[in-house]
Amino acid sequence: MNDEAQALRKPGSAGSRLKALIRSSEIDTRMLTMVMVLIVLWLGLHMITDGLFLTARNLYNLAVQSSVVSIMATGMVLVIVARHIDLSVGSVMGFTGMVIAWLQVDIFTLGAAWNWPLTILLGLALGGVIGAWQGYWIAYRSIPAFVVTLGGLLMFRGFAFLVTDGRTVAPMDPTYQLLGGGIDGSIGAMWSWVFGIVAITIVALLTWQNRNSRSKHGFTPKPIVMELALLLLWAALIIGFVMVMNAYTKPRTDIPRGIPVPVLILIGVVIVMSLITKVTSFGRYVFAMGGNPRAAELSGINVKKTTMMIFMIMGVLCGIAAVITTARLNAGANSMGMLAELSVIAAAVIGGTSLAGGVGSIAGAILGAVIMQSLENGMVLIGVSSAMRQVVIGLVLILAVWFDTIYKKTR
C-alpha cells in the first residue's frame, strides 16, 4: 500500500519504478504472487508427470473438477471476510444434492421436461433456507458461526443419509446430466468461440467505460499502454482457454468438446459474486463488518441482516455445487461433499482471504481453488496415495496461512 509513497521518495531506482508501474495497473501484488505459484506448480507437475499434466484432456478435467470447489469458495470469501466461518458447506451440499436426486428420480416423473428445472429451483431454495436458518442463529442469537456450522456439518450429513436411508439414487434426467460436464456436457467449438469473443468484447467495454468515468470526474486515468497491455493479456487468456477446451475431443472422434457447462456456471457465479462484492452496498457492508464490526454498526449498517444474508448466499451456492455434483455423478449419494468444507476454506485462504476478516477477493478464491485442485490432480497423475495427498493438502493449508501472516507483517 505504501508503494506510491516509496516511489515518490526515490523516483530514480528501477525497483520503485517497477512498483509504481505495478501499482498503476492496480494489480494486487499478492494476486501476482499466486499466479506465479500456479505457473510454477503447473510447470513442475508437467515435468514430473512426463508431459501428462498440461494436456488439453487434463486441463479440461481440471477445469471441471475445480468448478465445484470454486463455486462454494466464492461464498466462503464473503463468510470469512465478515469474520465468520462455515464448516457445514460440504454437508449442506450433500443434503441438497440428495434432495434434488430423490425428488427428480423417486418423486417426480423422470423424463418430464419440467422435472429437472423444478428440482434445481427447489434445491437452490433449500440451500438458501438452510443458510438463512444457520445465519439466524449466528446473527440474531449470537451463537458463534463455528458452533452453528459445526452442528450443521453433523445435522445435514445426517439428513443426507435420512433422505433415502442411505440408498444411492440414480440415474438422473439425461438433460440434467449435461450440467455435470460429461461427454456431452460442453458447448462445442463454435459456441466456445462465440463465448470467447463476447467475453473479450465485454472486458474491452468495461475498460473503456471505467476510463470514461474516471476522466469525467477529473481523475488521471491509468496509462493507456498499461490498459492496452492488460486488455491484451485478458484476450490472450480467454483465447488460450477456448483453444485448450476445443483441443480436447470426444472419445473416438475429432469433435471438439469446447467449454464444459460447469465452467460456464462457475463463470456466471464469479460474475454475480464479483458484482455483489464490488458494486453493491451489501458487498461494501460485508467488508466493513470484517474491518471493524463496531464501526459498521455505528454507521447504521444492519449487521444482523447482512450476516444472515451472507449465510443465505453461501447456502444457495452449496445448492449450485450440488447440482453440478449430482449431474456429474449421474446419481445422488449421501457421501457427496464429504470434507469439501476443508477444500473450500483452503481455496479461499490460499486465495488471499484473511482469517482475521476484512480482506479477500473472489478472483483470489478461484485461483486458490485451481491451485488446490492442480495439486490434487497432479498427485493423482503421479500416483500419490490418497492418504499422502491428504497430508500434502493439509500442509499446504498451513503454509498458506503462514504466508498470509508474513505478508501482513512485511507490508
Place this chain on the structure above:
Amino acid sequence: MTKAPLVEMKGVHKRFGGVHAVKNVSLDLYPGEVVGVLGHNGAGKSVLMAMLSGALPIDEGEIHINGAKADIRTPRDARAYGIETIYQTLALADNLNAPANLFLGRELKTAWGTLDDDSMEAEARQVLHRLNPNFTNINDAVVNMSGGQRQVVAIARAIYFDARILIMDEPTAALGPSESAMVKDLTKKLSAEGIGIFLISHDMHDVFDICDRIMVMKNGENVGMYPIEDVTKDDVLSLIILGRLPEDWQPRSKQKVDAV
C-alpha cells in the same frame, strides 16, 4: 436563550447490570451552541452521548429534538434526526479507503442502483481537501493513514451530511497542535452556522476556547451546568473531582459586574 432547544434530554437513565452508569441526567442544547460535557473517565459522559447517537439504547427518560419527542434506538435513527457523531475510537473500517468510510451506510448510487465509487471519490476529495489540503492518498486503506488523517476522515464523515447536532468525543486527542487548531476553528465555524455541538473533552484549554456552556458529570450524575463565563478552570476541576463548586462560589460574570 429564548429559542427552542435543539436537543433536550430529560431524566435519562442507563444501567449495565448492577452498574448505574447514568442517573437521571437532564441536559439541553441550543442551535449554534457548544456545550462541553466533562467528567472523569467512567463518569458516564460517553454513555450519555452514546444514547443520543443511538449506539446504546436508552433505559429510562426521554429525548426531545426540536421540541418533539424522538425515538432513537439505532445509529440510523440518530442520523435521521440530523445527529452525527465523531467517536473517540473514530469508528472507521480500517480495511476500506477514505471515500468508502466517509459514505459508509449512505453510499452514493448510480442510476443502476450500484455503488458510484467515482462520484464518492470526487466528493471525498473535495471535503477532505477542505479540511486538510495535504490529504492526497485518499484511496489507501485508512489503516495506512496517520492519526491526523484518520481523524480528518472521521470528522469529514460527520459534517458532510448536513448535521444539525454534532457529538464530538475527544476530537483532538490524537492530533498535533496545528491539526488541533484546525479542528477548533472548524468547531467554531460549524456552531456559527447554527449547528449544536456536544464536546466531550479532557483538555481545559479546548473547553474554555470553544464552549458556551459546560456540563459536568460525576458517578453518572449531572453535578452542574454553567455558562462558561460563570466558572473558572479551578471551579470546573472542583466539579469534576469533588462533584461540587467551591463553597465561596458565585457566578464569576456577576462578580465582575459587582467589582465594577
